[in-house]
Amino acid sequence: MLVFQPEAIYCTCIGYLDFHTSANYQIQAPPYEDLKADSARINQTRYATEIDLHLDFYPAFKRVNDGHCGVYNYCYDGLVYVTYLPLALVFLTDKNGYQNVYIAPEAFSIASAEFKDEIEFWQNALPDHLRGQLNTYCLSGARVYLIDGEEPALKTGGYQAFGTRQNAFFASYQRGANDWSYLMGNFAAMAHPLVDSVELTVQRVNYDSNDTFTMPYRSRFGSSSKNFTDLVSYRENNCRVAQNTTNGVDLYGPDALSQYETIPNPIAHFQQQPGTNPLDARKQRVNVILDAVPLSDIELPRELQPSLAPLNKSYGVAHFYMLSGSSTGVLALGSFSAANFTKFGSCLLDGLTSLKELGAKNLIVDATNNGGGYICIAHVRTPRLGDYGLDTTLRTGPLANLLVEKISQGVDPQKLSLYNPLQWRNAAHVTFPANSEWLNPQNINGQECQPFDWQPPNDTLFEPHNVVIISNGRRASSCSLFSFSFALDLGVRTVVVGGKQDVTQHHCGTVGGQSTDFSTIDTEVKTLKLKITPLHHLTCALGDNCTFTLLMRLSSSSLTNSVQGITWRLGYGIHRRDQPGEWQDHTADFNFPLTKEM
Secondary structure (H helix, E strand, C coil), rough: CCCCCCCCEEECHHHHHHHHCCCCHCCCCCHHHHHHHHHHHHHHHCCCHHHHHHHHHHHHHHHHCCCCCCCCEEECCCCCEEEECCCCCEEEEECCCCEEEEECCCHHHHHHHHCCCCCHHHHHHHHCCCCCCCCCCCCCCCCEEECCCCCCCCCCCCCCCHHHHHHHHHEEEEECCCCEECCCCCCEEEECCCCCCCEEEEEECCCCCCEEEEEECEEECCCCCCCCCCHHHHHHHHHHHCCCCCCCCCCCCCCCCHHHHHHCCCHHHHHHHCCHHHHHHHHEEEEECCCCCCCCCCCCHHHHHCCCCCCCCCCCEEEEECCCCCEEEEEECEEECCCCCCHHHHHHHHHHHHHHHCCCCCEEEEECCEEECCCCCCECCCCEECCCEEEEEEECCHHHHHHCCCCCCCCCCCCCCCCHHHHCCCCCCCCCCCCCCCCCCEEEEECCCCCCCCCCCCCCCCCCHEEEEEEECCCCHHHHHHHHHHHHHCCCEEECCCCCCCCCCEECCCEEEEEEEHHHHHHHHCCCCCCCCHHHCCEECCCCCEEEECCECCCCCCCCEEEEEEEEEECCCCCHHHHHHCCCCCCEEECCCCCCCC
16 A cells, blocks of 8 residues: 655645535434534644545545545545455345345356456465365355454445445445446445455355355556556656646636536546536536445346346336236336436336336336436436425525625626526525525425426326335435435335345435535636635635635645535425435335345
8 A cells, every 4th residue: 555654744624514514414413423523623633644634534524424425535535446355245035034144146257257367366365175166166155154253244334324334235236327237345345455355254055164264355456547656656647636627617718618528527436326418417416426436337247137128218227127927117227317318307208108008007116226316307206207306405604605696796697607596496486586695594495397308298107006116225315315205205115125134224325405516616616706715715726726625735735636525405304394304214115135046
């Protein structure tokens, strides 16, 4: 591991937390994290190395249990390296109802296909009596008794309730933009190369005795990372300073809109969604969870993929199936994001209509590992693609009010700013007047999606009592908004596949409201031509226009290439409209055990 040792490392102030709508609420809800108190502590702490600073920041933001509120550094978090084991785990229930941890039956086929160059290394790492037997007939399917000498502990990332979070520890699948993906799980795919190996005690298939062995992790160099030969080139190429993608842009600058579409969104690497057009995402608004491990591109084995052919109305992350000899249709919905917003919405409507025309009376929506996306696509409301949303609020701090004041002076003629009142409606569904200073502590209804670019059907497609939403519980953001509103408002049933029987299984995680990031807020400041004042907590870097202070600054005053996720709008409940959606019950109606045969 590379260890950086500048003279001293301190954290700069974190003024952008005043934009984070969930921060104040989490302080009121122990045991959630008090980010402002943590930030004050970190500000006063001297760190020996840069990684020490980052590893103080990283878990502090994770403990908030808000998947939009993460601190990610391109030096360390999944961009340069992701660390893998060839032994993905699953949590299975046997025929007698007993539940245990197993090495996934498909583990060897995944490893041999995805890590061809590493298989020999892992085979040779096994003890003599197991050497070369890392295969389906030896370790794949074995029961795991101990991990590092202890009963399997679910050490995994936090942005959701425990019943949901535990499922992230294990292998699973996701419908991606181009194909089905295999997710290794937090045990077999780790964001940080801080652990060299793991000791496992297992009982192999058809064996009575146990085997204990050590399996080393292997780190894969990221496809977007830049090669390096020493410490200096590593820092210069990957993380030394803020890049042109780290900060925002003035959308009224020369050729700014066309550049905005081509400059990669700095937070996109950490979003658990397929890529979207930056301007489309800004206009349509998104709500997406973040994770240090990037979205998986490991192909799901063909034998684990659906045996039925999808309908020709399928598109990207949305695939439709008609179950043979039944009146049940299936929508596999891996995300609420796609390359084209309008085409995505139209195809969802066309696919549901096609299922109905084929005789489907029942609908199963498989939203396994759906990390969110377009808010207005999540306003899908069976029986039709209609208009729906949670009440939300924004933070109304001094800088936010200054942005609105600038708009009232006519600096946003093309309505490019997220703070333009013409972008929003009040709780009575009425658009705010132009140039109004609308940021008062009031609810802003989420119904700014109409009119859609597609025509909803006149008749009901599927009655709510004939609809079931299933997943492994590991989904959040717009997908949580979707299932949260369906379950509470329409009575649609929810099912979690897998998970411990004695742990409450939640059908969704973080609801949020609308997520954004540091660079987007910085774009607001630059687009609305705010000047430098102490109120703004601004600083200048790399000859760029002045920008908000980034998370970490070295004593040499260079800024790190970091990103910060922000819950910009906070979504409230369906029945409890005075309380954030996160605080309300997400218990699944059914917990469906996962078996080895399945």
